[in-house]
Amino acid sequence: MMSETRERILMTALRLFARDGYEAVSVSAIAGELGMTKGALYKHYKNKRDIFNSIVERMYQIDAERAEKYEVPKEKYEIQPESYKNQSVEKIMDFTIAQFFFWTEDDFASDFRKMLTLEQYRNTEMAELYSQCIVEGPVAYMEDLFRELIQKEVLKEENPRQLAVEYFAPLFLLISMYDKSGEGEDYGTILSNHVKHFIQNHVKDSGEEQE
Structure with a gap:
């Protein structure tokens, strides 16, 4: 089960990616939006790419669940x-x-x-x-x-x-x-x-x- 903080990071990052584009959003911007330090964010994700990979994995999981439904x-x-x-x-x-x-x-x-x-x-x-x-x-x-x-x-x-x-x-x-x-x-x-x-x-x- 994804921790609450990890989930907040994921959803906040995705919202920023959707607004500004993936390339334009830095880890610092994501951390700042959440009111946390980059160091605190890195405890949950290794880097921006790790966040992106988790987003894609979540999307595929949701797709499979919806198909089953x-x-x-x-x-x-x-x-x-x-x-x-x-x-x-x-x-x-x-x-x-x-x-x-x-x-x-x-x-x-x-x-x-x-x-x-x-x-x-x-x-x-x-x-x-x-x-x-x-x-x-x-x-x-x-x-x-x-x-x-x-x-x-x-x-x-x-x-x-x-x-x-x-x-x-x-x-x-x-x-x-x-x-x-x-x-x-x-x-x-x-x-x-x-x-x-x-x-x-x-x-x-x-x-x-x-x-």
Whole structure:
């Protein structure tokens, strides 16, 4: 169990990384924000990189827990192909909508996403993380799910990669729109309608799967 002080350091550092960028924030700045000395901080983390690694580890842990909660695959298809073979469109729909609120309203997830967004253009490691966590990774995940649903004849015969891009693009766009306007519009409802219409259009033999 993470100590209270270690947790405070982690969350404060992430908030500063999300606001100013990882590269711009020093250990001194993190310690100063917490009202502690650098020496006291070093008792909990070896350096700034150690804090960052702990943030990434936490993100992966949360991802796995959320996948388990919504009964969708936790691992990539190459690692755990069997978990992709018995998915339903209902679970995928529920998980997609939940992900919007997770990435926009959960403090940890929102700050993690903003940190990667800021740093993707000046740090190749951050760019790769941004792609795998927020862009290319989710698209590949949906492509694997759709391919299995097509093979099971739940979805119509179509290119799963194309379907994944069409399905995921509004989620990505709505997250960006939320960042601009905050709570000014019900983007969750827009996403829910998109998901419902998408499934209705692509489920094979009427819309029974999403009823």
